[in-house]
Amino acid sequence: MTTHSKHWRLLALPLLLPLFIGLPRAGAAPSPELPTLPVWDAATLTRHCDQELASLHQQLAQLAQPAPGTTAPTAQNISNVPNVSNAPNVLAALNALQIRQEDIEGPVYLLNNVSPAADVRQAADACLLKYNDFSSTLYQNTALYQQIRAVEPQDAIDAKLKQDLLDAFEDTGVVLAESQRQRMKQILERLETVRQEFSRNLRDDKTRLAFSPAEAAGLPEDYLKRAQRDQAGNLLLGFDYPDYLPFMENARDGAARQRYQYAYSRRGGMRNITLLDETLTLRRDMAALLGYPSYADFILRRRMAQTPAAVDTFLGEVIDKVRASEQRELKELRHAKAEEQQQPLAQVKLERWDIAYYQERLKRQRYDIDQEALRRYFPVDATIAWAMDISSQLYGLRFQPNNSAPLWHPDVRRYDVFDTDSHHYLGSLYLDLFPRAGKFTHAAAFGVRGASQHAGRTPISVLVTNINRQGLDFNELETLMHEFGHVLHGILSRTRYVAQAGTSVETDFVEAPSQMYEGWAQRLESVQQISRFCQGCPQIDAAMMTRLNAARQFGRGIRYARQHLYARYDMALYGRQPAAALETWQTMESATPLGHITDTLFPAQFEHILRQYGAGYYGYLWSEVLALDMRAAFGQNLMNPTVGRRFRQNILERGGERRASALVRDFLGRAPSSQAFFDEISRPSEAANAVSANGH
Numbered sequence: 001m002t003t004h005s006k007h008w009r010l011l012a013l014p015l016l017l018p019l020f021i022g023l024p025r026a027g028a029a030p031s032p033e034l035p036t037l038p039v040w041d042a043a044t045l046t047r048h049c050d051q052e053l054a055s056l057h058q059q060l061a062q063l064a065q066p067a068p069g070t071t072a073p074t075a076q077n078i079s080n081v082p083n084v085s086n087a088p089n090v091l092a093a094l095n096a097l098q099i100r101q102e103d104i105e106g107p108v109y110l111l112n113n114v115s116p117a118a119d120v121r122q123a124a125d126a127c128l129l130k131y132n133d134f135s136s137t138l139y140q141n142t143a144l145y146q147q148i149r150a151v152e153p154q155d156a157i158d159a160k161l162k163q164d165l166l167d168a169f170e171d172t173g174v175v176l177a178e179s180q181r182q183r184m185k186q187i188l189e190r191l192e193t194v195r196q197e198f199s200r201n202l203r204d205d206k207t208r209l210a211f212s213p214a215e216a217a218g219l220p221e222d223y224l225k226r227a228q229r230d231q232a233g234n235l236l237l238g239f240d241y242p243d244y245l246p247f248m249e250n251a252r253d254g255a256a257r258q259r260y261q262y263a264y265s266r267r268g269g270m271r272n273i274t275l276l277d278e279t280l281t282l283r284r285d286m287a288a289l290l291g292y293p294s295y296a297d298f299i300l301r302r303r304m305a306q307t308p309a310a311v312d313t314f315l316g317e318v319i320d321k322v323r324a325s326e327q328r329e330l331k332e333l334r335h336a337k338a339e340e341q342q343q344p345l346a347q348v349k350l351e352r353w354d355i356a357y358y359q360e361r362l363k364r365q366r367y368d369i370d371q372e373a374l375r376r377y378f379p380v381d382a383t384i385a386w387a388m389d390i391s392s393q394l395y396g397l398r399f400q401p402n403n404s405a406p407l408w409h410p411d412v413r414r415y416d417v418f419d420t421d422s423h424h425y426l427g428s429l430y431l432d433l434f435p436r437a438g439k440f441t442h443a444a445a446f447g448v449r450g451a452s453q454h455a456g457r458t459p460i461s462v463l464v465t466n467i468n469r470q471g472l473d474f475n476e477l478e479t480l481m482h483e484f485g486h487v488l489h490g491i492l493s494r495t496r497y498v499a500q501a502g503t504s505v506e507t508d509f510v511e512a513p514s515q516m517y518e519g520w521a522q523r524l525e526s527v528q529q530i531s532r533f534c535q536g537c538p539q540i541d542a543a544m545m546t547r548l549n550a551a552r553q554f555g556r557g558i559r560y561a562r563q564h565l566y567a568r569y570d571m572a573l574y575g576r577q578p579a580a581a582l583e584t585w586q587t588m589e590s591a592t593p594l595g596h597i598t599d600t601l602f603p604a605q606f607e608h609i610l611r612q613y614g615a616g617y618y619g620y621l622w623s624e625v626l627a628l629d630m631r632a633a634f635g636q637n638l639m640n641p642t643v644g645r646r647f648r649q650n651i652l653e654r655g656g657e658r659r660a661s662a663l664v665r666d667f668l669g670r671a672p673s674s675q676a677f678f679d680e681i682s683r684p685s686e687a688a689n690a691v692s693a694n695g696h
Contacts, residue, residue: 035428039408062146091161091165109124112125113464115408116436141349157657198279205239208238216256223250239441248261248361248373256361275610277580296578303508305622334350375473388415389532401413415428427451428458430460443479446463450498460491474552485518504656506620516627524540524545532593569617574614625676629668629675633647
């Protein structure tokens with residue numbers, strides 16, 4: 001998930017994908033001059049926020065002095081501004097300003113999502129509103145816009161940055177009349193306020209549901225041991241993934257699963273529905289101010305897809321490929337439910353709260369795969385060491401623990417990353433892995449500090465998850481590699497300017513490097529190396545790897561159909577016809593095979609589309625097309641360091657210095673192809689004909 005800001009980057013998994021992992025504290029600290037992230041209390045945060053904001057306004061005023069003999073552009077004369085260089089260092093000066101802004105806004109946004117202290121999170125909310133206002137002021141500055149228009153780029157990188165900057169200014173309304181600019185600024189400020197409240201309503205939800213021991217039948221022993229309980233011995237479960245997902249996969253009591261899912265699906269409440277509807281109205285008004293018939297038309301013109309029609313065509317192809325698999329899998333789950341309940345098939349109805357449970361049941365029966373038992377194979381510390389080692393082999397890296405950097409919570413760990421050939425410091429990685437009160441509730445990579453070769457600036461990325469401390473299951477193993485793909489995109493960035501660093505690429509490409517990296521959790525040649533870091537752990541052999549992948553593929557039709565629904569819903573909300581968030585969802589979900597559950601409020605949790613994934617959720621599927629195509633370049637040897645270094649140089653280091661289509665073409669040596677993606681999603685799973693390890 002990417003945010004609206006050019007100055008920090010937040011990436012998250014799509015809905016329904018599982019979460020991530022943990023890490024040891026060990027090793028010597030590197031030299032103290034390496035950059036660190038500040039850990040402020042509320043008063044210090046507010047003081048730094050206000051002091052730096054005042055300095056930024058002063059710096060902007062100095063930077064935006066009109067060039068001699070020119071006047072500020074207006075909607076009437078903007079096309080007549082001469083394209084001559086009035087300041088060869090304009091891009092460098094603006095880069096310095098953006099770095100200064102990022103040095104405050106990046107850490108503040110992070111603390112807003114991870115600080116254990118409520119007053120720090122509140123102070124961060126207030127600070128971010130001020131910086132959102134500054135960003136609007138910056139990108140509506142007509143004198144600075146005129147200077148950028150007059151720049152003569154020195155090369156293709158400068159030309160791309162110039163165009164990116166002009167796009168940002170124009171999308172913020174710089175060429176509008178003064179009254180319209182003010183209205184645009186009001187819209188942008190209100191959008192940030194709404195986003196904060198929407199997120200806060202989810203992040204600060206402390207709801208606990210009580211489940212009796214009878215309702216907990218079927219849950220793993222480790223889960224039962226760590227669960228909080230009330231005085232009567234009932235389990236007290238919240239909405240963190242380590243509580244919710246294992247319950248839905250293992251609890252035999254269907255009524256208990258129904259009660260838990262119903263409560264989970266009402267997070268955010270009607271207040272968040274109201275906030276989402278307001279967001280839709282504000283973004284529709286914003287698009288209209290700029291002359292576009294819908295927010296989707298406005299936002300997509302800057303992305304790979306370019307038009308809503310292209311997205312609609314793509315999504316139509318996706319559902320055509322997966323519909324048969326979805327229907328077949330739902331039929332299998334219904335048969336499994338009838339068998340377990342010893343009822344005639346005609347009397348059995350499959351419900352949404354049955355899906356995860358019967359999928360896991362069939363995986364155990366057919367493939368002898370128990371996700372909870374897999375945690376013994378993938379303990380947290382060993383798996384983190386493995387992920388870093390895989391990255392080191394492919395990209396030529398060394399991860400060194402840093403025990404001296406300030407941290408915002410004792411669970412947080414930091415690693416500094418070095419190039420193995422040059423021994424140069426490249427950047428740093430923070431890991432914040434486990435759930436706690438007030439913390440961001442999903443998995444995400446925060447690009448807190450972007451790279452800039454021009455300024456000698458090295459990057460910092462932060463990986464935030466909410467995972468089980470007991471070890472990883474196979475889904476979480478894939479997610480670990482997904483998230484490492486994101487953070488490496490930031491840490492390995494070698495861009496000239498901070499505005500193009502790391503994940504500052506088109507939204508429908510940004511997931512591709514991380515989705516590509518999931519493949520390293522799916523092949524024996526890489527996964528079997530985990531045993532090097534855990535001498536006493538059971539090992540994955542070829543037969544088990546085959547079963548794991550067969551289990552992974554089962555449910556693929558249901559999963560892709562659901563992602564298609566989310567993407568279609570997102571496009572419907574931001575299309576040319578005004579749409580009410582809840583009513584539109586009820587109508588669209590009702591048309592699916594399992595229908596809509598009355599009074600559930602999924603849109604109240606669909607936080608993605610209040611951020612950069614508004615009219616962009618399709619990007620998870622679009623990016624996967626590119627991810628599978630790029631992974632194919634490794635052929636049968638995923639551990640090929642030659643291809644890995646080429647991927648690092650052509651994709652990861654370049655950030656947004658070129659259009660994504662050009663980056664992919666450079667890496668592949670050809671135009672991208674969707675064949676691998678459509679082959680993958682349309683291939684029948686092995687479920688129907690599978691033979692488990694027990695010969696069933």
